Amino acid sequence: xxxxxxxxxxxxxxxxxxxxxxxxxxxxxxxxxxxxxxxxxxxxxxxxxxxxxxxxxxxxxxxxxxxxxxxxxxxxxxxxxxxxxxxxxxxxxxxxxxxxxxxxxxxxxxxxxxxxxxxxxxxxxxxxxxxxxxxxxxxxxxxxxxxxxxxxxxxxxxxxxxxxxxxxxxxxxxxxxxxxxxxxxxxxxxxxxxxxxxxxxxxxxxxxxxxxxxxxxxxxxxxxxxxxxxxxxxxxxxxxxxxxxxxxxxxxxxxxxxxxxxxxxxxxxxxxxxxxxxxxxxxxxxxxxxxxxxxxxxxxxxxxxxxxxxxxxxxxxxxxxxxxxxxxxx
Amino acid sequence: xxxxxxxxxxxxxxxxxxxxxxxxxxxxxxxxxxxxxxxxxxxxxxxxxxxxxxxxxxxxxxxxxxxxxxxxxxxxxxxxxxxxxxxxxxxxxxxxxxxxxxxxxxxxxxxxxxxxxxxxxxxxxxxxxxxxxxxxxxxxxxxxxxxxxxxxxxxxxxxxxxxxxxxxxxxxxxxxxxxxxxxxxxxxxxxxxxxxxxxxxxxxxxxxxxxxxxxxxxxxxxxxxxxxxxxxxxxxxxxxxxxxxxxxxxxxxxxxxxxxxxxxxxxxxxxxxxxxxxxxxxxxxx
Ligand SMILES: Nc1ncnc2c1ncn2[C@@H]1O[C@H](COP(=O)(O)OP(=O)(O)OP(=O)(O)O)[C@@H](O)[C@H]1O
Ligand SMILES: [Mg+2]
Numbered sequence: 052x053x054x055x056x057x058x059x060x061x062x063x064x065x066x067x068x069x070x071x072x073x074x075x076x077x078x079x080x081x082x083x084x085x086x087x088x089x090x091x092x093x094x095x096x097x098x099x100x101x102x103x104x105x106x107x108x109x110x111x112x113x114x115x116x117x118x119x120x121x122x123x124x125x126x127x128x129x130x131x132x133x134x135x136x137x138x139x140x141x142x143x144x145x146x147x148x149x150x151x152x153x154x155x156x157x158x159x160x161x162x163x164x165x166x167x168x169x170x171x172x173x174x175x176x177x178x179x180x181x182x183x184x185x186x187x188x189x190x191x192x193x194x195x196x197x198x199x200x201x202x203x204x205x206x207x208x209x210x211x212x213x214x215x216x217x218x219x220x221x222x223x224x225x226x227x228x229x230x231x232x233x234x235x236x237x238x239x240x241x242x243x244x245x246x247x248x249x250x251x252x253x254x255x256x257x258x259x260x261x262x263x264x265x266x267x268x269x270x271x272x273x274x275x276x277x278x279x280x281x282x283x284x285x286x287x288x289x290x291x292x293x294x295x296x297x298x299x300x301x302x303x304x305x306x307x308x309x310x311x312x313x314x315x316x317x318x319x320x321x322x323x324x325x326x327x328x329x330x331x332x333x334x335x336x337x338x339x340x341x342x343x344x345x346x347x348x349x350x351x352x353x354x355x356x357x358x359x360x361x362x363x364x365x366x367x368x369x370x371x372x373x374x375x376x377x378x379x380x381x
Numbered sequence: 382x383x384x385x386x387x388x389x390x391x392x393x394x395x396x397x398x399x400x401x402x403x404x405x406x407x408x409x410x411x412x413x414x415x416x417x418x419x420x421x422x423x424x425x426x427x428x429x430x431x432x433x434x435x436x437x438x439x440x441x442x443x444x445x446x447x448x449x450x451x452x453x454x455x456x457x458x459x460x461x462x463x464x465x466x467x468x469x470x471x472x473x474x475x476x477x478x479x480x481x482x483x484x485x486x487x488x489x490x491x492x493x494x495x496x497x498x499x500x501x502x503x504x505x506x507x508x509x510x511x512x513x514x515x516x517x518x519x520x521x522x523x524x525x526x527x528x529x530x531x532x533x534x535x536x537x538x539x540x541x542x543x544x545x546x547x548x549x550x551x552x553x554x555x556x557x558x559x560x561x562x563x564x565x566x567x568x569x570x571x572x573x574x575x576x577x578x579x580x581x582x583x584x585x586x587x588x589x590x591x592x593x594x595x596x597x598x599x600x601x602x603x604x605x606x607x608x609x610x611x612x613x614x615x616x617x618x619x620x621x622x623x624x625x626x627x628x629x630x631x632x633x634x635x636x637x638x639x640x641x642x643x644x645x646x647x648x649x650x651x652x653x654x655x656x657x658x659x660x661x662x663x664x665x666x667x
Pocket of ligand 1: 451452
């Protein structure tokens, strides 16, 4: 009896489980770790550089750097700064406004395109379109900007007027004066076209991974393609689509040249997307960088730092959303 | 496979007696229509001819087992019966499959309606993981855009008929993936039942399951055969003997698969007409 009790009372502590990896595996592990850490290091160095250059501007200007909407430097004949006002409020709003418009227009089109390519297009059409989209993704943004400015602007302006006429009672579709050229709306549409290739190809890859047995199960239950996609493909791909959209958003927020070409840079906060005034942080930096003195360059670095942080926050938020809602369909 | 074979070698006679115990249904004794008829079915993948000239009747309200060695075209054949075969891009087909006398491959047929009438249960349980258990059972209604009042009753009756109700009645809101393999397979059966098919195709529905779950599913099959026509592919001879009224033996010898012999299950296991059938059911090859 005593023996049995002893055994019952002496439940052992869980053992520590270890393994000694082989030499080749250790070396490979080191190489892989190096690769994995490199992106972190590069990102860290960029953030560090921007902070070192820009932090004193942020300290000087305080909160007004992101609330104020003026960008003025007065210098004396020796190029010494006498007086300066730096505020990127308008550009911050413009960045988010154009990027959101781009997502609103670009992501649905991309998802539809990816669904078409994955479940409707066949054979040659599919191969051709896929390579076309990949080509589009590699297009320089300046070309999109030129096209947006010289070709697309006229028709976009026409749509803007239509929207303003019929939906003008909604505040964001109002305009203070009827200037429809070079508006955030048009810049957003150009950005939408720019992000469509990347979002489409990511969504397509995700859709292609949908487990075949689930697709077959749906069809065996009398599903049409539409109902199958709704019940199986979308729940499975949801997380990945959000991820792709975030890459698109990142590209849209950081886009410089295309926005600079299309948008009319004006230092005033403008939420009215059809009205021809705005700008984004990246295009501000491009506009000012060429003729800026040392002090102003630091201010531009500070603006870059804000853009960096904004991108970071948006991506973390997206990650959170994916983890929270995206996993259910897997 | 090898273990199964040894069992078969040991007791071919008992297989026949198992099958004999099972009172075989006569065609035409059932008010469920004329059932399903395959007429001269050939199937290809690309240029590879995998199934040749299969003609087979499935009388309404009967259970038919398809047996034969691996790769002889059983799955291919069963998938031609509800037009899942054409799902593979290179697949081609000749012949006719008639449901209640009408060719399901006739031009202008709505394939989704065919699949509603001829349901399918797959080898690997495949519930929809984004849906709860209850939603899984009723998913067919949504997928086929059917309207049903009183879905609660339907949900319960499907789960009862699939032999799963008692195990899941308190957890209908949990995810479908949270069930065991055997439970998942019964959930898939319940899901097929919700759209009220006339015919249920089952491709090795028990091959991934333990004996207990297998037994439950066999009970379910016996129950379901009162109201529908069932066609089941199985590698398990005892199972074929236990559940089926009729058995068809398929074989391919390097060429396309053929249907060698069909007949009442008790006859196939006791007195097969073809030497190859006898060799297979007695476990001499396969
Ligand atoms: N998608 C496909 N593409 C090309 N050939 C295929 C495809 N599916 C099956 N085959 C071939 O068709 C033949 C019949 O296959 P099938 O799956 O119908 O056999 P089976 O009798 O169900 O075998 P098992 O008992 O192993 O499931 C095999 O030779 C197989 O290699
Ligand atoms: Mg098979």
